[in-house]
Amino acid sequence: MTSFTVSGRTQPPIHSDVDFLLNEINTDSPGGAEDEEFIELWHPSGFRMSLDFIWMVMINGQTGRVYYELELNGYYTDDDGYFLIGSSNVGPHIRIPSNTIQNGPDAIVLYRSKSPPSKEGQNIPKSGLLDAVVYRTRGSDKKVSELTEALTPGQLPLLEDISALPADETLSRCGPERLNLNAFRVTSPTPRKQNNCPPKPTIPLPPEGLVINEWGKTSLNQSQESLFVELTGPPSTPLNGLVLVFFGEDTTEWSVPLTGSTGSDGLYLVANDSQADQGLPTLGHLGAVLLCFEPSGSGFCGSNSHHLDCLVFSNDPKLQRFLQHNMTHFVYTLFSVASLSRCASEGPVLWIASQPTPRLPNRCPSPAFSSSVDLCLQPDDNNWQSGSGNCAQEEFAVLLERLCNCGISSLHVKGVNVSCEAGRLYTQGSVLAVSDQQMKRINEIVSDNKLSCSTEQERLVHGAGSSVALQVGLVLAALLLFALGAALFVFLYKKRRPADYLSMQLSEQAETPLDL
Template sequence: MKIKLFFLLFVSIFSNAQVVINEIDPDTPSTDVKEFIELHSNIPNFSLNGYVVVLFNAGSTSPYSGTASYYAIDLDGYTTDANGNFLIGNSQVSPTPALDLPETTLQNGPDAIALYLANGSDFPIGTLATSTNLVHAIAYSNTSTTQPTALMNALNLTVCINENATSNAANHSIQRKADGTFEVKVPTPGMNNDGSGIVFNYLTTTFNNTSYTEGQNVIITFTTSSNVTSPVTFTISLNNGNFNASDYSGNTIITIPAGTNTASTTITLVDDSLDEGDEEFILYISGLPVEVVASNNSILRRVEDNDYQISNFGTPLAPTYGNVTPTIPTGYYASLEGLSGSALKQAIQDIIANPAVVHLHSYADIWDIIRTADQNPANHSKVWCMYIEQPMSKIDQQQGSSIVGKWNREHIFCQSRGGFQVALGDTADGISIWNTTSAANVVDGISDAHHIRVENGQENSSRNNKNYGTVNSSTVYAGPTGTQGSWKGDVARSLFYMAVRFNGLNVVNGDPSEYNGSVPSGNIGDLATLLAWNAQDPRDDFEMNRNNYIYTWQQNRNPFIDYPLLANYVFGPQYGQPWFASLANSILNTDEIKIFPNPASEYIFISGIETPTRILIYTLSGQKVLQQELSTDGKISLNLPAGIYFVNMKSEEKTETKKIIVK
């Protein structure tokens, strides 16, 4: 009899309970880090076992006919709070959500969110919306003119809520009213929308620093919004992945005395002798009484390892030369001797694209390759971001969709220009597993490490698909303002490599378009700029070390790093002249040779000449238009049409090329 009565009571409570989507904030412009979904039950502390929240995407083009799911949140093991609320949100939402929603996950709309009596496994990505077992749903948009029509039909919805319906939309959310309709107003995460209910005593956590180094003290202060009436004792943990209790010491059981509202603890970060790389701890609070709610929790802080290794060569901003020995196999470039023009280019391709030798690794493997190839010589816990000329910690590798504060993979020859594609089933399977490749398979450029560099995610986005150059144009990329251009020669030599490695890729003059109609153009520019960058930013040890390391994976080298002057014989003023490796034994002292004025009109003056030097001036197409001998500093008269020219200077088998502009 008792069992029967208990069963009837359970069924009665469950059938009378109502769980609804109470509030959503899917669009927080410019940040996407404070978005949330709030559920509400009419019974407090109600178990959410058997429920799942599903996010549906209506598609990005008219007529918004998509109904596929893109994320599912299984709620087994969770309960609503004393007010009947349950908060799912980003880590920066306050109070701290009961369940974490990764940043940038919740899409802006027009989309829909649905609550089902089901399991998360019932809704893999791409599951079509259904009304079967549907408990509640909401369709939303960020404009007044677009609605997810097909989704609304599938979920039996007749109304779509526009989050941007108010004048202050960036700070507003969509909230359910008592009558079941929705309104747009200032967000109230974790609280009843009408202001009723229990007023919780919120616990806020603060730190003495935003980041730390091993050996430092972490002072953590906990403050409640009002004095506690009885002692409040709770526990903290800093564990996160490989960062565990062996990495810190100190009091982790905290008590706020009755009649007060604050307590603190000092945690000492262990200064060991291990090279573990930078790590992060996550402070997590547990054991709070019902009346005290964490305003912020799961707080992330960086711990930099002070036992990092350094290289015997410098960074691109403090370059060294000659400390890194090229690992060129004996005879690797022997077939190039004496060749010129197209025959020289083909011979280079036969080496670097040889399908019997060259290894093609997966795009996922690129992460592992560049974490070593581009690591900061001054601190191996970090990688060097090429364009911004700064290091970032290896743990800041982009994992999700957000690029803020993350580094990722920059294709120097843009993916869209080359038509590169990621292979299906792409996984990181290591140096010992590879596929064959050839010059004809241009799509393989997606994972050729010789043109993929570590870059700050936001700067990578700014570069986008632009050509390289120095003109003031929104379609040409010249790098971040204020940087020293230590990457420019690296970019040039990577593009020269790609234009030889794959058929259909070209480095051309000017600002070529991305597409020929709807087909990738295969063109990137500006050739004249890149040739100048190749001369102005000479190959350094960082670049040579990178070339050596990539060779261990791909079994090919970038010949324009091994022999930077080779670019002039394939793309520049020496095109058509025979190539000999001895030509690259030395170069003129770039710092000493000066050409001025530039731009010029009637003449140029060359200074820094110390030995008899032959001066050759070429057009962009490689036509020689002037030749003169100088044995010391001298003036050269010009009688040339306006345009861009290359001045090639040769002395005792040393050579140097500079670009001039004639007005």
């Protein structure tokens, strides 16, 4: 497991579920000057973000009218996602006059809007509402019915209890729930820092083997499709602290905290389906999905989170760079297929394109759908040279997928023997498929002779050439051995039998000169 870290994000999407929150509020600082009041905003990504189209609004609880409105266009959070609005003594990004924030009963509200929320035409704006805190002072109305009904229905206003701590105190966010007053606690002030919340019990790491199992889309009706993601792991595994993060191709992200546990079959389905274990929000065009674990249970995947699994199915270079240090799998497809399923093999885990199988076993390449191949192919690029490093099952899978465009991977051709010579690719064995339909498509391709180099003729010629060469070699070797044997025999024969007397006499006479 590795830590999940990202950088460089500066603009959250208009419709993202990950948007700004009210993080900490000090409405009543000690002393008559009240010069340490502040309102702190925070972006859950924990990184520098643009505040364009964000409005901070203060509403009077007695009249229900806006008494202060602040546009934040052109501002950015700090590098940790914090933005501070307050009196000069707290070092804010935007300074407001001391004693501006009323003590209550009142509300502080956050909006995303292209125009002032107060122009909406009603006392308490609702359009573009991101987050709200309704609060009161001791002895004031506990209900503040108009504010709570409009902003936080069914909840009681918060009390910044001045007797809770010996010094100053604030209302601090200690939970991720938006528009939920129960997420706040009374703590000591921590402007532009992590809130001083009570410690939470650390959630234990999930067991090994909890991974993304399938990612795809199913048809809701003839004109609408629904995305789904399926996890697999040990049966009945609690999913506390787990978060699915969906990335758009512009690095936009949507976070979905998971609840419950895997089923008795080890599967867990997230989808817009009544049969799913958990619902899935409406998402834009996606390029990756990440499964991460956050031990604090914050519901967001931040710098302290652990990356469990990641599937990137986009060729977008920005997204690939964005996740390159935290990525386990790239699937080089634009997701034109209905499903990408995890299929195990003896080697690395591979992802297979197939029809969707939510809550069912994945459709992986099987001997039940096999096609025998005995081919000699001559690809157009002519780079298939013996010993060049290109001659392997993976390259045959790439070529076959190029021809059929039917989701072929190296797992489909693991039973095929591959060899190369003189720009030709020789294959023999069984190509596996995930379905009868894919098997038929493979058969169509392997029976098409457009790229064929006449397999039988090539192998006959190749075999005949090899046979002739072998015969010639054997004949030459035999002649050489015969000549060496004859020479050795003559040498030994002469050495063992000395010359006779007549030969010796003639030899001596030939060596003695005649006297004249």
